[in-house]
Amino acid sequence: MQTTNITNEMPLVGSIIKQKNGKLSFKEKISYGLGDLGSNLMWGIVGSFLLYFYTDVALIPVAATGTLLLVARILDSIIDPVIGGFVDRTNTKFGRTRPYILFGIVPFAIMLILTFTSPDISTTGKIIYASVTYIIAGLLYSLINIPYGSLMSLMTRSGEEKDQLSSFRMVGMAVGSIIVTALTTPMVSYFGGGNEHKGYLYTTIIFAVLSAIMFLIVYRNCKERYVDPVSSVKEKGSIIQTYKSAFRNTPWVSTIIFSLLLFIRTGATVSITIYFSLHVLHNPAMISILLPALYVSLLCSAAITPTFLKKFKQRKGNIIAQIIFLIGLAFMPFFEHNMVVFVALWFLANVFGGVSSGAVFSMIANSVDYNEWKFNKKAEGTLYAGYSFATKVGMALGSAVVGYTLALTGYSATNVTPEASSAINMLFFVIPLVCTILQIIAVSFYKLDAIHPKVVSELEARRSAL
Template sequence: MKSIADVPNQKECIKSGLLPNGLLTTKEKWSYGLGDLSSNLVWGFIGSYLLYFYTDVALIPVAATGTLFLVARVLDAFIDPVIGGFVDRTNTKMGRTIPYMRYAIIPLAAVLILTFSYVDTGTAGKLIYAYITYIVVGIVYSVVNVPYGSLMTLMTRNSAEKAKLASLRVAGAAIGSIAITALAMPLVNLLGNGNKRVGFMLTAAVFGVIGIIGFEIVARNCKERYLEMPKVGQTSTQRPKVSFLSTYKSVIKNRAWVTTVIFALLLFIRIGIIVAITIYFAIYVLKSPALISVLLPLLYVGQLISTLFSAQVIGKLGHRKANIIANIGFIVSYLILPFTEHIIPLFIAVYLIGNVIGAISAASVFGMNADAVDYNEWKFGQRSEGTLYAGYSFATKVGMAIGSAVAGYALTWIGYSAAHITPSVVSGLNVLYFAIPLVLTVLMLITTLFYNLDDKHAQIVEDLNARSKEQEK
């Protein structure tokens, strides 16, 4: 494996794609962030609009959608650790992660279109079709996204560079999500010419094609550098294999990783609930359907604004303190919001501020996971970046699934029916929108207290670099 030590000067470093001290080129960093933009054009469309598509376009009973989201997402989420294991054991001339992204993105775009396609087969038939397409799109998404997330840990060990990559991931995700929430319904209406069934299918096709282009750019410009060193006499494609059992025994003992996974799970349950309920909240509580295209994009505008300073905050305070600040800021904003419902400009301002502060966690969680990979190599001699990122991906999927399922069950619990909205339903939506995110944020705050790598990571990287130099001699 080529290392920094093999390159005599910075000019040659840049030419070969390697920079001193784990630094990355600007082109590479921006290309990496483009991957999350592409991912969110796919997954953001699903997360933001699939519940609405099922209940109001495909006309699947609302109670059935709750079970559908939970069962389908949990089932396909279990594929993530399997894919992570395959990534850890992949050795090709193209790399460890690049082949998955390059060749699975096209099937993902195709299945996305099928997921948002209407089939007129009766309630049972529509439900079966929804289960199949929803599970399959989640599996194929994992084949693209688990390798993509694992790629960060292979690009650099430099914590500051990882923080920048994480911020650009969040920025890409935010831009993709803003595009989804602001443009999806106008595109549905435009492309469908008033027919939402056609409009959703064609809009899915547009986002799928853009996703294909984005991941091709990632595959071309991002480079893998930090793989386990082969033993003497082996080539870089003959690295020793490690059993699945051995890998999982080590990662379960990785406290930082376990904490990160739980934190990510709670974070994405919160996001899933907020995204799912916002549509109903805007229509029936704020009595302004137009605010859907304001509040949902602002959720991600907050993330985008946060990227301007989140890397600096995390770099100065560490992940633990940065997340404490983020969670407290979010809690305060959501305690204020119910008192501003009748002053929409003030409501929007408080909502945006809370999301800007809370979004520090979205950037931090990527860095937490990447640092946990370094710890795993330092402590157990295995990077296992695919497996460890799969745990995070699993948490995001299950989190969004639980969030959507809770939203579906909660709508049933308060007696929601699109044909008959009562005052008690409106009151119930109001309570759901604020209470559940607050409870989840308190749990996130508690979880943050168990993260323990901030004071250790610099020494871990120093030790790993020393080991690499020894192996290269």
């Protein structure tokens, strides 16, 4: 983009506009949280229902679906660093991150609707159509979500304020996901009247329109205050050089690996829960109980996360929370025939498991501060692209593992074998167990908690000297 002066709506490049009393307004915080609500209305239906839509509605072979989900996200994630680099070098009258939200949200909404449209063509044609629409939708999602995530580090430097913004994001994420998981199936039934193709199309249109409105509110109310005077102009350094520095940023590397494992766990859990309810519990109604309960638990996580992390900090707090999650998960298989206890354990385990979902936002933002302090490069767009990569590749890997395992067991929507049911039961528990243990190992290398106040203090001193 061509460099221009920023209007009065935005701070001049290289300047800092401080929040009144060092605090963001409630309006700005809730507006920022609406971004994740909108994001999860649109991308939540992809993560929760697209695998089912492809295999049981569009009737695309399950092996082809698993490959599509994985390959599309990997191709998509390759573009994320490029988008992050563009964000770092953007300087317009709309700001650095906000123009992507303003001009990207409508195209993304349209492509999402097309993704949940299944034309009556050959199986090969369906695979090609699904591949094109899904890949483009993922790219447009990155074009919005990377700038949206990067916006946090431009709004405030305060670690406490970042934790609060993360909490608002968690609330938005949880509410959006609850709406999607609780209402999608009944909305598909209502609008489709027995025709799932039609039901998914109308449901997706409603979610897409609501989400677009929410992102426009983010654009309108959330301001960029801490604009780095170095990276605000077009830098000569390449994206490769930026990532060379990033991979020497130990807190960032730890956070990215931690996030990747978190979303592998989430992707697999969300995908397998539908099949688990249908073919292990033999109770379709449990889809609209277990998935919403997962996200209601995240809503509770959002309420406790700021206090929990304030007491234990990021590293220790995440380790404690994930150990509690593992304990709850370990008891669940003993209560598959007692749904009250089973759901209660599922809910309580995920309240603590969900602490990580909010923690990663402030961990990434703090890693941006560390990067500027250590290497004199803020690079918020490029570094947040790493989180976007972890999100999409993690979700794709989780869904792909489910898809490939079902294919290996000969899963068919019209003939579910005992072998397939056993595999579904195993996947429901084993993948979260393994991923969580690896998460604990990854976050043990995040050692920024002790020095972050010093990092912020020295950065402020540098800026005061300019």
